[in-house]
Amino acid sequence: MSSGSLALERITRRFGEHVAVNDLTLEVPAGELLALIGASGSGKTTTLRITAGYETPDSGRVLLDGNEITALPPQKRGFGMVFQHYALFPHMPVEENVAFGLEARGVGRAMRLERAGAALQSVGLGGAGRRSIQSLSGGEQQRVALARALVIEPKALLLDEPLSNLDPTLRQTTRDELRAMLHRVGVPALFVTHDQEDAFAIADRIALIRQGTLLQVGTPEDLYDRPASLEVAKFIGRATILPAEDLGDRVGVTIAALRREFASTRPAGSEPTFASARVVLRPDALEIAPAAEDGWKGKVINRRFTGGSAVYRVQVAGDTVIEIASSNMGLREGDVTGVRVVREPLPVVKA
């Protein structure tokens, strides 16, 4: 185990009959940003709370730098946490909020206010120290919460939906800032989000969980291009998922009696071929090809402009509709067009 890493080892947590976290194992090395994603109720927040010490697992261990901290209360872990609604103390001005963790560590008033000031500076809020929490915008509150977590020189950073309360434009810039900031700190960072775009934009690796069980952990590209299962393929990104013929390193796809074969990738460690398989067609792996002989033909039933490109829904057979992203924006609903695969290999998963 590498120095300074944060690890969860076979964590299970039940609430009555409900299993919130099921035998979950994860490791976040120092300096890595791991995003924990999943639908609401998937157990991601419980996992974060167990890591922070607000919940105790029924079984399993939490390790920091190889030392077990499962039973250590939150105040002794020295983690920096950013809460979903920020949990800023409404009765303290900004600087006292940021200095609170230092106060708890017995740092003298002058010293802690100085360090709080520096932390505020680093999140771009220098000079806001005396302002009241109520006077801050959502984005400013988020940055104060981050400064408060950073000023204690945390051994790990935990973020619970840190971007969910920001408006869309602010969200874009905050993603980049957050990623840069977290990398600078150089400690393991675990952040929970239900938004995969946030996860793609910020994280080094992504762990996808469903009903408390880890489905796949890997780089964003891994999850997108090499999904471990049908569930992962459905959850991550947009995709048209069709029945397919698994040939090992090739895949056969038949639409409207027209069969085509492509190079394929398969989940690591799976059996040589799946008896019943599905192919994952990402919109960006396909292209509109008006005169393609090697593709399928279909009718555009919906067109959505996305700025610089268009997303078409093309009906290629009675009940088969494929989604295609294209820089060709000339087609309209009702047009007949060809469709072909432009990016291989195609991911194949077990049905």
Place this chain on the structure above:
Amino acid sequence: MSDGAARRSWMLALPVLALLLWVVAFPNVAVIAGSFENGFGHWREFIASPSDREALTTSIVISLASVVASVLIGVPLAFLLSRFEFPGRRILRAVATLPAALPPLVGVIAFLFLYGESGVVARGVQTALGMEEAPWRLTGVWAIIFVHAYTMYVYVFLFVSAGLERFDVTLDEAASGLGASSWHRLRKVTLPLLTPALAGSMLLVFMTSLGSFSAPYVFGGGIRVLSTQIVASKLNGSLGLAYVETTVLALSAVAGLVLFRWLERKRKYTSSGKGGATRRIIRSRRAQTIAAVLSSLTVIVLVLPHLMVILVSFAVDGSWTTQVLPPEYTLDNYRRLVAESQLWKPIVNSVSMAVIATAANVVVCFVAAYLIVLRTFSGRALLELLVALPWAIPATAIALGLAATFNRNDLLAGRVLLVGTFWILPLAYFIRGIPLVSTAVEGSLRQLDASLEDAARGLGASWWLTMKRVVLPAARPGLVAGALLAGVTAVGEFVAGVVLYTHANRPISIEILAQLRALAFGTAAAYSVLLIVLVLIMTLAARGLEERIA
């Protein structure tokens, strides 16, 4: 707002304002004017009188001590019940608010039966230790504070519990995540955020203690407090002095109001919290045992006064002298309440006066709250002040104000002779009920989106239809809750009764005192049980009404 709407607001507001100026504001003016009827003579008399100076100090000391005692009981109990899960929690939670359901005088006589020098506990200790005399007397400042703490900690408990209910637990979690110990957290995060709730409840305890009459009246012994001093001066015929004492009492109340409100405002935050703390389960065997024993003891202490009154209500009058428990029991006390017209009359009086006063409260306070919340007109600030005023003025002062105002027929001076008639007490109850019902209805109406009224009018509904179909339904929960509070207060009311009752309208509380004086403990207790039952019936009826609405 159109001219028509403004005119309509004024048409509604004028009668309400006129009524409130007459029965709420004018009596206070009459009292203040009365205190100066011979220049500063009465004031000099007050300042020169050692007993009056003592009464003022004692009143304030008792009130502050009651606040401290209520906080010391109410805050830990609120924390314990909202933050921890332990054996006995449910039953403790169920009985924790019980003391507040006792009408003040009933609470006092329950304590007399229990802890008084001839009470069960004192006699029990005396017998057990073979002592010659009772081990203590329940008199003086400490006795009064004891009773106050028992009945008034409930305010602190309820306010702080509600505060904890709304408390955003992630703030606590954030603090612990940042390394704060539980003590540091409590001192720097939890308590500061609970200050508004705490200050609000402290204010309530302070005002109630300052105006408290039953406890000092029954347990005072040689102790003088302002509220009893006022009644004594009036009975002695020193009306001028009584007016000065009343003014001083009212001024002390206003000072307390300003102080605690300042504390409340200073620390007011809007919390985005969703609350919903989970209770920590106490798991250690030893802690569980201690919790179980302590909560059982607390439950016993809390229900004992009620049980005691019920027990004594079956005692044969005059039979209970030096024994630990009443020796002979009978159902006769209850039978006589119904059978003997002399004893039945006060019950009819209390119920009918409470009904009249509460009905008037419902009508007047609905209009007042409607005007305050949903209308803008220039008299609104005055209306708000008049509606809140009876809350800031102790009951003794209200009663004396009525006595000073409605003691003769002089229509030009705005005086009507009501003192000595049946109507003076319902009027007193009505005044005390005004802030209770208005606040409750205002609360309900504030939840009504003001644009709903506009929307209804925009859809072509007449003013009357809008009122009936939109405003009144919105106000109903507040009306029910407020009417319950006002009715419960009225049916057990004591202070105004002492100052203003006549033989024709004597209420239950006065009759309880008379029976107590005649040492007819059984009859006094039977009346008390009846009062408790009346309060219970009203509460159940209100709950039924609320459910029908919801």
